[in-house]
Amino acid sequence: MKRKITLKDIARELDVSISTVSKALKNSREISKDTKDKVKAFAKLYSYKPNIIALSLKQRRTKNIGVIIPDIVHHFFTTVFRGIELYADAKGYNVIACVSDESFDKEVINMELLANGSIDGFIMALSAETQLKNDVNHLKEITNQGMPLVLFDRITDEIICDKVILNDFEASYGAVKKLIDNGRKRIALITTESYFNVSEKRAQGYYKALKDHDLELDEDLILRLPYQFENETKSETFFKSNKIDAVLCVNEIFAVRAMKTAQKNGLKIPEDISFIGFTDGILSKLATPTLTSLAQHGEKMGKMAAKMLIEKIERDDDAAVEETFRTEIIEATLIERESTIN
Numbered sequence: 001m002k003r004k005i006t007l008k009d010i011a012r013e014l015d016v017s018i019s020t021v022s023k024a025l026k027n028s029r030e031i032s033k034d035t036k037d038k039v040k041a042f043a044k045l046y047s048y049k050p051n052i053i054a055l056s057l058k059q060r061r062t063k064n065i066g067v068i069i070p071d072i073v074h075h076f077f078t079t080v081f082r083g084i085e086l087y088a089d090a091k092g093y094n095v096i097a098c099v100s101d102e103s104f105d106k107e108v109i110n111m112e113l114l115a116n117g118s119i120d121g122f123i124m125a126l127s128a129e130t131q132l133k134n135d136v137n138h139l140k141e142i143t144n145q146g147m148p149l150v151l152f153d154r155i156t157d158e159i160i161c162d163k164v165i166l167n168d169f170e171a172s173y174g175a176v177k178k179l180i181d182n183g184r185k186r187i188a189l190i191t192t193e194s195y196f197n198v199s200e201k202r203a204q205g206y207y208k209a210l211k212d213h214d215l216e217l218d219e220d221l222i223l224r225l226p227y228q229f230e231n232e233t234k235s236e237t238f239f240k241s242n243k244i245d246a247v248l249c250v251n252e253i254f255a256v257r258a259m260k261t262a263q264k265n266g267l268k269i270p271e272d273i274s275f276i277g278f279t280d281g282i283l284s285k286l287a288t289p290t291l292t293s294l295a296q297h298g299e300k301m302g303k304m305a306a307k308m309l310i311e312k313i314e315r316d317d318d319a320a321v322e323e324t325f326r327t328e329i330i331e332a333t334l335i336e337r338e339s340t341i342n
Contacts, residue, residue: 005046006144014038018323065309066114067097068107068124070154074251075281076298077125080152083302084123091310093120102227104129108138120313121148123305126156128227131195134158148312150305153198162308163327164301168198171294171332172205175248175276180213182340184246184274188221188238190258191250196227199250202278206248225254235261245273252279256287259339275339278332289338301330 011018016035024031024039031039042048065088069077085095096119098110107127114122122142130136131154139159143149152164179187189206192199203222210217223238239261247262249255255277259269267273269289277284280293308328 005043005048010039010042010046010048014042061120061313062118063092064094064096064119065306066111066119066122066124067095068100068110068114068122069097070100070102070125070127072099074253074279075283076153076251076279076296079281079298080125080302080305083299083304084306085302086299087303087306088310091306093306093310100127100130102128104133104135111138111142115142115145115147121150121309123150123152123302123309125152126154128196131156131197132193134195148309150309150312152301152305155197160325162305162312162325164305164308165327165329166198166296166301167329167331168201169205169208171278171334172202172248173209174205174332175294175334176206176209177213178334178340179246179248179274179276180209180215182246182274185215186218186221186242186244187215187246187248188223188242188244189248189250190223190225190235190238190254192227193224202248202250232257232261236264239265239267247273247275249275249277252277252281252283252291252293255291255293255339256283259287259289259291270338270340270342276334280333280335284335284337287339292337292340293335294332295335296332297330304328304330 007018007021011021014021020031020035021039024036025043027036065084067081067084069081071077081097088095096114098114100107100110104127107130111122136156136158139149143159143161149159149161150164151159151161153166155163155165176187187210189203191203194200194203207217220242221244223235225234235258247258249258255275259275262269262273269275276292276294278294278296280295284291284293
């Protein structure tokens with residue numbers, strides 16, 4: 001099938017701005033006759049047709065926002081959704097939520113289902129399979145159609161859109177520094193597969209903190225677990241095979257399970273071994289001992305994502321032509337509890 005030509009394509013070929021192309025096609029008096037003629041001739045030659053979805057978004061709004069999250073089990077994603085809903089409701093928007101269940105296929109189906117005119121824009125975090133495949137063509141199709149998109153937490157550099165992320169590198173670095181300042185020297189990292197962008201940034205913060213404090217990186221102290229981690233055998237072997245006095249975990253589920261395994265092996269927390277995990281959800285507060293956590297401020301992230309999306313939806317026509325995108329960074333907060341405090 002022949003690819004549809006866009007305003008961006010015409011602008012690139014004629015070496016003018018997208019705004020100039022748009023105004024020329026609208027016969028604006030701001031544009032010279034010569035430029036109008038060139039733009040219209042090129043558009044006719046390549047059978048340019050205005051994007052129906054983009055036009056419908058400008059002409060009528062559904063006041064609905066589509067949200068796709070990878071998982072409803074993790075506390076973080078539920079708090080992000082709460083933030084989105086609170087902000088959207090205050091602005092008079094409804095929220096339609098879908099769960100990809102970490103599946104690439106479900107993510108694509110959810111987007112196709114919602115992008116039929118029932119919503120004004122998307123907020124989403126990429127599924128595990130999408131990040132593993134590194135296939136984001138479904139996102140490119142949506143953005144090429146003029147549908148506003150905001151990615152949060154799990155993002156990709158392949159898509160140019162508004163994004164909201166955590167300062168994962170700095171948060172991880174600070175957590176490891178805290179453990180080092182507490183006298184810990186054999187600090188382990190329990191993380192997911194490296195294709196998760198957030199886990200990889202947290203791992204990089206871990207590496208840098210060790211290096212900056214003259215602690216040698218020991219690959220044996222890095223345990224990578226699948227995101228659907230259920231079998232405890234690998235974790236048990238890890239603690240039995242290595243001398244460890246502290247652990248940084250990329251999420252609280254890994255952290256709570258790791259603490260249970262360490263205790264099963266006779267280690268006292270925090271006397272023998274300390275733990276810090278990301279998220280700061282209900283599990284962190286109810287664990288025994290309670291878990292020192294890096295709060296990701298999911299609700300704040302959700303409100304920011306909703307604000308960015310609604311601003312895009314409600315922009316005027318000229319602002320819609322001259323696209324600008326930004327990335328907002330939420331700073332994590334270290335919440336100290338019993339797993340690091342003697």
